[in-house]
Amino acid sequence: MSATSGAKGARVRPARTSRRWSALGVILIFAGWEFAARLMGPMLMATPLEALRAIGVLAGDPGFWTHSLDSLARIAMGVGAGCGIGFTLGVLAGHDARLRGLLEPLRWLLMAIPPVVVVVLAMLWFGLGSGMVIFITVLMMAPGMYVNTVKGMRMIDAGLLEMGRVYHFGTWARLRHLYLPALAAPLTAALLIAACGGVRLVVMAEVLGAESGVGYALANARSTFDSGRLYAWVLLILGLVALLEFLLLQPVQRRLTRWQEPSHA
Amino acid sequence: MLEMRDLSLAFGPRPVLDGIRLDVRPGERIGVIGPSGAGKSTLLRLAAGLLHPDSGSCRNTFPRTRLVFQEPRLLPWRSVADNLDIALRAGGVPGDRIAARRDRWLARVELADAARAWPGELSGGMAQRAALARALALEPDLLLLDEPFSALDPALRADLGRLCAEQARATGAALICISHQPWELAGLVDRILCVAGGRIREQAVPSGRPDESAAEAPPDRPAGA
Numbered sequence: 435m436s437a438t439s440g441a442k443g444a445r446v447r448p449a450r451t452s453r454r455w456s457a458l459g460v461i462l463i464f465a466g467w468e469f470a471a472r473l474m475g476p477m478l479m480a481t482p483l484e485a486l487r488a489i490g491v492l493a494g495d496p497g498f499w500t501h502s503l504d505s506l507a508r509i510a511m512g513v514g515a516g517c518g519i520g521f522t523l524g525v526l527a528g529h530d531a532r533l534r535g536l537l538e539p540l541r542w543l544l545m546a547i548p549p550v551v552v553v554v555l556a557m558l559w560f561g562l563g564s565g566m567v568i569f570i571t572v573l574m575m576a577p578g579m580y581v582n583t584v585k586g587m588r589m590i591d592a593g594l595l596e597m598g599r600v601y602h603f604g605t606w607a608r609l610r611h612l613y614l615p616a617l618a619a620p621l622t623a624a625l626l627i628a629a630c631g632g633v634r635l636v637v638m639a640e641v642l643g644a645e646s647g648v649g650y651a652l653a654n655a656r657s658t659f660d661s662g663r664l665y666a667w668v669l670l671i672l673g674l675v676a677l678l679e680f681l682l683l684q685p686v687q688r689r690l691t692r693w694q695e696p697s698h699a
Numbered sequence: 700m701l702e703m704r705d706l707s708l709a710f711g712p713r714p715v716l717d718g719i720r721l722d723v724r725p726g727e728r729i730g731v732i733g734p735s736g737a738g739k740s741t742l743l744r745l746a747a748g749l750l751h752p753d754s755g756s757c758r759n760t761f762p763r764t765r766l767v768f769q770e771p772r773l774l775p776w777r778s779v780a781d782n783l784d785i786a787l788r789a790g791g792v793p794g795d796r797i798a799a800r801r802d803r804w805l806a807r808v809e810l811a812d813a814a815r816a817w818p819g820e821l822s823g824g825m826a827q828r829a830a831l832a833r834a835l836a837l838e839p840d841l842l843l844l845d846e847p848f849s850a851l852d853p854a855l856r857a858d859l860g861r862l863c864a865e866q867a868r869a870t871g872a873a874l875i876c877i878s879h880q881p882w883e884l885a886g887l888v889d890r891i892l893c894v895a896g897g898r899i900r901e902q903a904v905p906s907g908r909p910d911e912s913a914a915e916a917p918p919d920r921p922a923g924a
Contacts, residue, residue, distance in 0.1 A: 593768065593770060593772050594772055594774065596749055596768075596772070597768065597772040599748075599749060600747055600749065600764075600765060600766045601765070601786045601789050601790065601833075601837075602789050602790060602791075603785075603789045604789065607785065607788070607789050611774060611777065611785050612774070615774070615776040615777075616776075618776075693775055693776040693777075693817050693819065694819075
């Protein structure tokens with residue numbers, strides 16, 4: 435009577451992504467880059483080795499840290515505030531059909547409008563600088579998080595919510611033990627998209643209208659035809675996205691959804 | 700005390716309960732039987748405060764009412780032990796007593812070895828025992844059982860029924876148990892109500908011991924009626 439049965443846990447799951455093949459994919463991308471760089475010449479495209487060398491030069495430049503820290507702060511504030519607003523409104527709208535109806539046109543508007551249009555408008559409203567970049571990032575990140583939260587809220591097992599009522603779960607207990615774990619999978623997926631999208635958006639906004647940051651440095655490198663420096667920044671941006679995804683968000687996602695793995699006991 | 704007065708409820712055009720009158724006092728143990736769709740579960744959900752009547756009144760003054768559902772309804776992302784801890788904390792049990800009470804009840808339902816397991820790793824019977832331990836650990840003064848043993852084998856049903864009855868007797872708790880099988884209620888309850896067509900049709904004293912003929916009896920004719 436007390437032996438643990440694995441019957442329910444023994445689900446057929448798709449095979450995990452092969453790391454070996456992923457590594458091969460990376461090598462192929464670098465090989466393709468090398469081939470294209472040789473074809474186009476150093477003026478238009480630096481080779482991977484030249485870009486790596488340029489990173490070393492960049493790291494010694496005092497402006498490098500200023501630009502990097504400015505961008506990181508904008509990413510953190512923009513993505514953090516965008517996700518926070520999207521999640522909070524999503525939880526509220528998940529509870530209240532009237533609020534959901536009220537927010538639906540705004541959600542549609544923000545998801546349909548091209549980001550570059552928002553950048554142009556924000557430049558008019560806020561001028562150049564951090565305020566504009568953060569505003570755009572918040573505006574573009576919040577809808578994705580909102581949609582995922584609302585969808586997740588509507589898919590929460592009604593039986594568990596009823597159990598929470600019978601067992602007198604307070605607001606905090608409901609949020610911590612019912613909503614957040616139930617929303618973990620869609621939320622971490624949304625956070626992954628938001629964080630990676632947020633980096634791209636901040637860089638784009640900085641290219642178009644900022645006086646510091648990685649995007650600004652990228653635009654400078656382009657205007658001086660310094661392809662080594664330009665591709666060095668590209669590599670650094672990719673490195674940042676990789677850090678966010680593989681070292682932060684994916685481990686968080688795995689931890690939050692580990693109860694779905696077949697065996698943990 | 701639980702008082703239901705002329706209580707009626709309909710889901711859309713379909714009346715589910717119609718003019719129910721029922722009193723449940725502390726220490727009373729009541730079985731409810733009836734055909735599927737008769738309104739048995741609705742009656743319990745009203746008692747638990749999960750539903751409100753269209754007319755009439757339902758007054759529940761038992762401060763610690765707990766319902767054990769047909770399905771275990773354990774949090775799948777928490778271990779068995781955590782499921783009990785969370786319910787105990789939400790139920791106002793002081794933090795320094797939670798672990799001892801959880802361990803005692805897991806041992807009583809023979810799940811001490813599965814305390815760290817995830818609910819998804821348990822068999823149906825084990826999960827239902829964990830759900831029962833979660834309810835009983837809170838020492839409810841009104842325990843509502845919505846056919847929680849229906850998917851279990853007969854020996855386990857009898858064990859868990861006995862456990863509920865012992866606990867109710869020991870604490871003076873009231874108990875309402877729904878079942879399709881009148882013989883399941885023997886030893887667990889003092890009287891049986893037969894619900895059919897949304898009304899309480901008959902009341903009976905449960906028969907002393909389970910037998911095949913009682914198990915085969917039509918659900919609207921309680922054993923011993």
